[in-house]
Amino acid sequence: MSFEKKILCIGAGYVGGPTMTVIADKCPQHKVTIVDINEEKIAAWQTDDLPIYEPGLLDVVKRTRGKNLFFSTDIPKEIDEADIIFVSVNTPTKTFGEGKGKASDLQYLEKTAHAIVEASNSSKIIIEKSTLPVRTAEALEKILNSNDKGIHFDVISNPEFLAEGTAIHDLENPDRVLIGSRETEEGLKARQTIVDIYKNWVSDERIIRSNVWSSELSKLVANAFLAQRISSINSISALCEHTGADVSEISRAIGADSRIGNKFLNASIGFGGSCFKKDILNLVYISESLGLTEVAEYWENVIKMNDYQEKRFVKRMLSTMFNTLANKKIVLFGFAFKANTGDTRETPAYYVAKMLLEEHANVYITDPKALKNAKIDLAEFGNRIKYVDDPYEAAKDADAVAIMTEWDLYKELDYKKIHDGMRKPAHIYDGRNILDHSKLKEIGFDTHVIGKHSDNI
Numbered sequence: 001m002s003f004e005k006k007i008l009c010i011g012a013g014y015v016g017g018p019t020m021t022v023i024a025d026k027c028p029q030h031k032v033t034i035v036d037i038n039e040e041k042i043a044a045w046q047t048d049d050l051p052i053y054e055p056g057l058l059d060v061v062k063r064t065r066g067k068n069l070f071f072s073t074d075i076p077k078e079i080d081e082a083d084i085i086f087v088s089v090n091t092p093t094k095t096f097g098e099g100k101g102k103a104s105d106l107q108y109l110e111k112t113a114h115a116i117v118e119a120s121n122s123s124k125i126i127i128e129k130s131t132l133p134v135r136t137a138e139a140l141e142k143i144l145n146s147n148d149k150g151i152h153f154d155v156i157s158n159p160e161f162l163a164e165g166t167a168i169h170d171l172e173n174p175d176r177v178l179i180g181s182r183e184t185e186e187g188l189k190a191r192q193t194i195v196d197i198y199k200n201w202v203s204d205e206r207i208i209r210s211n212v213w214s215s216e217l218s219k220l221v222a223n224a225f226l227a228q229r230i231s232s233i234n235s236i237s238a239l240c241e242h243t244g245a246d247v248s249e250i251s252r253a254i255g256a257d258s259r260i261g262n263k264f265l266n267a268s269i270g271f272g273g274s275c276f277k278k279d280i281l282n283l284v285y286i287s288e289s290l291g292l293t294e295v296a297e298y299w300e301n302v303i304k305m306n307d308y309q310e311k312r313f314v315k316r317m318l319s320t321m322f323n324t325l326a327n328k329k330i331v332l333f334g335f336a337f338k339a340n341t342g343d344t345r346e347t348p349a350y351y352v353a354k355m356l357l358e359e360h361a362n363v364y365i366t367d368p369k370a371l372k373n374a375k376i377d378l379a380e381f382g383n384r385i386k387y388v389d390d391p392y393e394a395a396k397d398a399d400a401v402a403i404m405t406e407w408d409l410y411k412e413l414d415y416k417k418i419h420d421g422m423r424k425p426a427h428i429y430d431g432r433n434i435l436d437h438s439k440l441k442e443i444g445f446d447t448h449v450i451g452k453h454s455d456n457i
Ligand code: UDX
Pocket: 160, 161, 162, 163, 164, 165, 223, 226, 230, 263, 264, 265, 266, 267, 268, 269, 270, 271, 272, 273, 274, 275, 276, 337, 338, 339
């Protein structure tokens, strides 16, 4: 079968995998290939045991795989054949050198750019899908276009706004698609090519065209604003715990104002995930580099508030469990950074588990999808942490249960049964505000909730 265009994605991770699968599904006229240096990952994408858990993803993969969606590790061959290349490699926070702990580590991106130049024999459109610091396109253009093959690359910024756990829905029904380009004749032509891909399922008014720098920076800013909302409501949750106010009631009251809106106002143990912290740190680093100290400090506080929220949670456990956690069995219900994903990157549960170990607690973790990643993340602690599939089993003889992830499963458990099996006094800490607190209190739990004084339950 002949295809109109050959679209390649370099990087088969949480962003590249679902995004390109949906593009393949919506554009049967194009051939979509996903490559990765990680052979195991590429092999897994070709089975029904996909390398990432995302509701609905397997159905879309099954519809497209082998028809117009392909996976490969032959990166040079696929680069050479492609008309359009999405770059979706990881850009973690630097762990060394200048900008350590803040700046983005662009080594994988740069390697990819060099791989593209080496393998290409024709001009192509290159799309930044990974989140990148503003003005990265300039560096990419420089690497790509300083070739002596007489070929030209147009660099487009098309950041991905999907959230994990709802990726397929977000990709199929995006609030907006952002496509930034150079505003030259060539740049605009390349931009239109990408617009035409999305037009297969996204209405034109939801496709935002901008210059390439606005597009790059918008992604960082969107994540910074979302994270800021969580830190803002979490700061208020601390205030609520010392007054008679209830943070859930506050969220409802302020969210009813259409200017504020009711989404992203759930107080919690803190935000996790691969994006928020990394992107804000990146924003802080860029601002510092430009001498914009006040701007840098402003955004850095969003992260400080998040760290404070995690620490506060453990401190509260300590103070309500008679100032000692040593040898107490504490069970974390959930380890994923949010529900409906197995992803544990930057999960608050990791920091909580570490702090509990520092207090010499016996830590048990249960999670329906994230135990494999939890074991990898916490490998350094060996058998000081126990991993248990069944939450009832995990909670047996425990002193405390702490809700870390808002899995629906945890809302539906029989807490009477859990209470019966625990040591008394049995404590429960709802780090996600998802349980029926007055019922828990009735059962006999010492109940502790984010943003609510225990006397008010
Ligand atoms: C985020 C952005 O939402 C998405 O647009 C971007 O592309 C990537 O980063 P993601 O990290 O997958 O997506 O999940 P998100 O739903 O934003 O949640 C991030 C964290 O915030 C989670 O730990 C979640 O539990 C927490 N959160 C979210 C809260 O604590 N309270 C809320 O009200 C909402």
